[in-house]
Amino acid sequence: MTALLPLVILCPLAxxxxxxxxxxxxxxxxxxxxxxxxxxxxxxxxxTEAVTFLTGPASTGALHVVLWNWMHVGGFGxxxxxxxxxxxxxxxxxxxxxxxxxxxxxxxxxxDDPDIARFFTxxxxxxxxxxxxxxSSDLLGVYVGWEGVGVCSYLLVGFWYHERPNALAAxxxxxxxxxxxxLFLVGLLLLATGVGRLDIxxxxxxxxxxxxxxxxLGCFLILGGAAAKSAMVxxxxxLPDAMAGPTPVSALIHAATMVTAxxxxxxxxxxxxxxxxxIMFLCAVIGFITLLLxxxxxxxxxxIKRVLAYSTMSQLGYMYLALGCGAWQAAIFHLVTHAxxxxxxxxxAGSIILRVHHEQDxxxxxxxxxxxxxxxxxxxxxxxxxxxxxxxxAGYFSKEMILTSAYNVAPLFWLGGVFxxxxxxxxIFRCVFITFWGHERTHPHGRTTIVEFVPLVILAVLAIVAGxxxxxxxxxxxxxxxxxxxxxxxxxxxxxGGGMLLLIGSIVPIIGVSIAWALYKPRHKAPVPLETxxxxxxxxxxxxxxxxxxLFVKPYFALAxxxxxxxxxxxxxAVAWVTRTGGAMFAHMQSGQVRRYAxxxxxGTVLALCLAV
Amino acid sequence: MNPNDPxxxxxxxxxxxxxxLLGVMVRRNLLFMLxxxxxxxxxxxxxxxxxxxxxxxxxxxxxxxxxxxxAAAEAAVGLAIVLRMHAAGRATLDADTGNRLKG
Amino acid sequence: MxxxxxLYGLVAICATAMVITRTAAVHALLYMVVALLALACxxxxxxxxxxxxxxxxxxxxxxxxxxxFVVMMLNIGSPAEQREKSWLSGxxxxxxxxxxxxxxxxxxxxxxxxxxxxxxxxxxxxGPREVGxxxxxxxxxxxxxxxxLLLAGLVSAFHIGRRIGGAGIAPLHPxxxxxxxxxxxxxxx
Numbered sequence: 001m002t003a004l005l006p007l008v009i010l011c012p013l014a015x016x017x018x019x020x021x022x023x024x025x026x027x028x029x030x031x032x033x034x035x036x037x038x039x040x041x042x043x044x045x046x047x048t049e050a051v052t053f054l055t056g057p058a059s060t061g062a063l064h065v066v067l068w069n070w071m072h073v074g075g076f077g078x079x080x081x082x083x084x085x086x087x088x089x090x091x092x093x094x095x096x097x098x099x100x101x102x103x104x105x106x107x108x109x110x111x112d113d114p115d116i117a118r119f120f121t122x123x124x125x126x127x128x129x130x131x132x133x134x135x136s137s138d139l140l141g142v143y144v145g146w147e148g149v150g151v152c153s154y155l156l157v158g159f160w161y162h163e164r165p166n167a168l169a170a171x172x173x174x175x176x177x178x179x180x181x182x183l184f185l186v187g188l189l190l191l192a193t194g195v196g197r198l199d200i201x202x203x204x205x206x207x208x209x210x211x212x213x214x215x216x217l218g219c220f221l222i223l224g225g226a227a228a229k230s231a232m233v234x235x236x237x238x239l240p241d242a243m244a245g246p247t248p249v250s251a252l253i254h255a256a257t258m259v260t261a262x263x264x265x266x267x268x269x270x271x272x273x274x275x276x277x278x279i280m281f282l283c284a285v286i287g288f289i290t291l292l293l294x295x296x297x298x299x300x301x302x303x304i305k306r307v308l309a310y311s312t313m314s315q316l317g318y319m320y321l322a323l324g325c326g327a328w329q330a331a332i333f334h335l336v337t338h339a340x341x342x343x344x345x346x347x348x349a350g351s352i353i354l355r356v357h358h359e360q361d362x363x364x365x366x367x368x369x370x371x372x373x374x375x376x377x378x379x380x381x382x383x384x385x386x387x388x389x390x391x392x393x394a395g396y397f398s399k400e401m402i403l404t405s406a407y408n409v410a411p412l413f414w415l416g417g418v419f420x421x422x423x424x425x426x427x428i429f430r431c432v433f434i435t436f437w438g439h440e441r442t443h444p445h446g447r448t449t450i451v452e453f454v455p456l457v458i459l460a461v462l463a464i465v466a467g468x469x470x471x472x473x474x475x476x477x478x479x480x481x482x483x484x485x486x487x488x489x490x491x492x493x494x495x496x497g498g499g500m501l502l503l504i505g506s507i508v509p510i511i512g513v514s515i516a517w518a519l520y521k522p523r524h525k526a527p528v529p530l531e532t533x534x535x536x537x538x539x540x541x542x543x544x545x546x547x548x549x550x551l552f553v554k555p556y557f558a559l560a561x562x563x564x565x566x567x568x569x570x571x572x573x574a575v576a577w578v579t580r581t582g583g584a585m586f587a588h589m590q591s592g593q594v595r596r597y598a599x600x601x602x603x604g605t606v607l608a609l610c611l612a613v
Numbered sequence: 614m615n616p617n618d619p620x621x622x623x624x625x626x627x628x629x630x631x632x633x634l635l636g637v638m639v640r641r642n643l644l645f646m647l648x649x650x651x652x653x654x655x656x657x658x659x660x661x662x663x664x665x666x667x668x669x670x671x672x673x674x675x676x677x678x679x680x681x682x683x684a685a686a687e688a689a690v691g692l693a694i695v696l697r698m699h700a701a702g703r704a705t706l707d708a709d710t711g712n713r714l715k716g
Numbered sequence: 717m718x719x720x721x722x723l724y725g726l727v728a729i730c731a732t733a734m735v736i737t738r739t740a741a742v743h744a745l746l747y748m749v750v751a752l753l754a755l756a757c758x759x760x761x762x763x764x765x766x767x768x769x770x771x772x773x774x775x776x777x778x779x780x781x782x783x784x785f786v787v788m789m790l791n792i793g794s795p796a797e798q799r800e801k802s803w804l805s806g807x808x809x810x811x812x813x814x815x816x817x818x819x820x821x822x823x824x825x826x827x828x829x830x831x832x833x834x835x836x837x838x839x840x841x842x843g844p845r846e847v848g849x850x851x852x853x854x855x856x857x858x859x860x861x862x863x864x865l866l867l868a869g870l871v872s873a874f875h876i877g878r879r880i881g882g883a884g885i886a887p888l889h890p891x892x893x894x895x896x897x898x899x900x901x902x903x904x905x
Binding site: 620621622623624625627628629630631632633634635636638639640641642644645647648651652655658659662663665666669670671672673674675677678679681682683684685686687688689690692693694695696697705706 | 718721722725728729732733735736741744745748751752755758759762763764766767770771774775778779782783786787789790796799800803804808809811812813815816817819820823824827842846847849850851855858862865866868869870872873874876877
Binding site: 599602603605606609610612613 | 811812815816818819822823825826829830
């Protein structure tokens with residue numbers, strides 16, 4: 001079945017190319033049909049591959065598909081090859097199945113947009129790049145996919161580029177992630193010069209023998225690249241603004257897949273990161289800070305998509321915390337559940353936004369529970385999973401797994417994580433109560449179509465039950481997920497204090513929901529956002545934007561203004577001027593007058609003799 | 614003064630060469646320019662012969678013979694061009710208008 | 717001997733100076749013949765009798781006569797002399813003279829700094845025998861190349877002069893002034 005593996009990448013790529021070549025001439029329905037077909041094929045092949053791989057002989061190892069020799073320069077060689085092991089299998093399934101559902105939803109969401117072909121060109125190209133990223137067995141191929149998803153993110157955030165804020169948000173996302181991409185690339189080059197190869201197997205095999213400072217530096221740079229992609233502090237400022245894109249984009253790129261690419265990358269290279277505990281600790285600290293900062297910022301947002309964006313950052317912080325604590329299974333498990341429930345939340349939010357005239361302020365919604373019940377229940381399931389309500393949500397199990405691991409590394413991390421979970425349950429249910437309860441402040445119009453319902457319902461069911469594949473020992477001896485990943489990460493370490501931690505972790509979200517209900521339960525007076533200097537700072541991302549504006553943007557603009565005349569081009573202009581004038585001068589010599597030529601020859605001879613004598 | 618001393622002969626050659634060059638640069642008539650070129654070729658030949666005498670070798674005269682052959686070929690072609698120009702209506706043989714290559 | 721060398725050289729230089737300043741082509745050619753004969757004497761004085769004879773026979777004899785024939789064919793009259801005079805007047809001399817002077821000075825300085833005294837005292841002249849041996853010994857290839865050059869010169873001279881006075885060239889006015897109306901037709905066909 002190895003022949004089918006490249007098709008996981010090729011199917012979306014082919015759709016993208018067809019749509020690109022059609023130049024929007026295809027009718028909207030045909031475009032949607034093509035996308036659904038291509039992505040459906042991609043998902044079906046991915047599932048088939050997964051089943052054959054897990055039942056096949058190599059199910060604990062890895063399946064290599066070498067497509068061609070990419071380059072062989074000097075001592076450096078790279079192959080264009082795909083690897084299917086249990087980690088990339090999980091990622092491939094997430095990308096293709098969740099991607100399929102989101103693109104199906106996007107068909108309904110974008111059907112009225114005149115640029116639907118362009119939208120799906122980017123979206124399918126994104127899926128292809130993401131599949132390449134997770135499947136490539138060579139870090140160079142990973143980098144190609146990494147840049148591909150970055151470009152698609154830029155194009156899709158600025159999809160409605162006629163409005164200036166959207167274009168600016170796209171630029172910001174691109175520039176900030178580019179910092180990380182540059183770090184990542186430098187890290188890769190460092191590894192390439194140090195190790196000589198970039199295929200992941202060789203790198204991991206040689207890394208223990210390599211000098212430790214070089215490995216530490218490479219890990220640090222790769223962590224920097226991953227942090228920028230995943231919107232970790234201090235490179236987190238782009239993600240809230242990236243919500244300017246269409247909502248399916250936020251669901252697919254900025255919640256389910258691209259932002260988790262960094263988590264995947266670090267998990268993929270975990271053997272190398274294990275060599276440098278300092279970088280691991282840094283990773284945990286970054287995740288810890290981000291999860292608290294983002295949760296705090298999400299408390300006061302008024303835009304429903306920004307609430308979800310900050311919650312994404314916060315949940316990614318949990319994943320980085322898990323990675324830093326060496327809980328690889330927990331990180332990947334949370335990645336999967338997060339992809340499910342966050343995609344669900346974004347799609348629910350998208351359905352609401354579509355119905356209420358593209359209003360995104362939750363304080364202008366309200367009472368939507370009755371007018372759009374399916375969306376309400378789906379959103380509720382997603383919110384429960386995000387808050388980590390015990391037993392009935394997928395997020396509960398994955399988050400508990402992370403918190404338990406964090407407790408075993410440092411109790412402070414555990415404490416922060418629980419506090420983050422507390423904040424999470426407050427802010428998401430604040431959003432739920434304000435949006436779905438109380439009086440209607442905007443009357444929804446139209447209907448939510450069946451094409452939107454299908455992905456919503458599927459993901460809602462998954463968000464409730466998917467957590468049961470991996471449960472703590474106290475509740476039930478279910479270890480499907482960690483067993484699945486055991487060949488890659490090794491067996492799950494022994495954990496202590498499970499029962500007590502679990503109890504606290506289960507009670508905290510319920511308390512949070514209760515507080516949210518107490519604060520935002522329906523009253524006669526419509527709720528209004530809090531307006532204090534403190535909340536304003538929080539709402540503006542703790543002032544990071546303003547800080548970066550003063551630290552980087554303003555000086556850069558000042559420099560640019562200083563160099564308005566462009567010194568560099570002035571130099572080249574001078575070169576061009578000298579050449580042109582000299583040429584004109586010498587052109588006069590070429591007069592066709594024999595006597596002048598003789599004169600020039602004489603002058604040249606004199607000069608040459610003067611130099612020679 | 615030694616007749617085999619190449620210095621005097623070379624000085625004569627230099628003066629002749631410069632005079633020939635001056636002629637090429639000054640005269641506008643193509644015929645005179647050709648004559649001046651002949652002068653320059655002769656000067657070069659004189660230099661070769663002086664050098665041959667200095668080292669007492671036949672090579673200098675061989676080179677002079679070569680120059681002779683070149684001068685003959687050059688004179689043949691140059692004079693043909695002069696005749697052609699004249700016949701084509703440029704009776705003045707003005708080299709300054711020679712860049713209008715018609716005829 | 718050395719006095720004669722200088723004397724012949726002086727004659728050659730003076731005659732050459734006359735050549736480049738004459739307005740009448742025939743005068744210039746005659747001075748040129750004088751200069752060539754003086755040069756032949758210089759060659760002989762330098763111990764190169766074969767070269768001296770060739771200078772007389774080929775240069776003064778053949779090439780110069782060719783020039784004279786051409787001048788006769790061109791049928792240059794007094795208007796041409798007037799024109800030459802006008803062409804040679806005034807500032808036209810300034811820049812070429814400066815250039816020539818510069819070249820002269822640099823060459824002479826180079827000569828003074830680079831000249832080496834003679835090593836052979838009163839050696840016998842180099843006769844035709846030695847020259848012939850050198851010519852058909854080590855220089856045989858050069859001779860062949862020269863023959864190619866002469867052949868090429870012959871062919872091109874023939875080609876250029878092919879149709880002079882024939883079809884396609886407008887007839888000449890008796891005093892040498894062209895009266896053709898279709899100058900652009902004077903192209904080889």
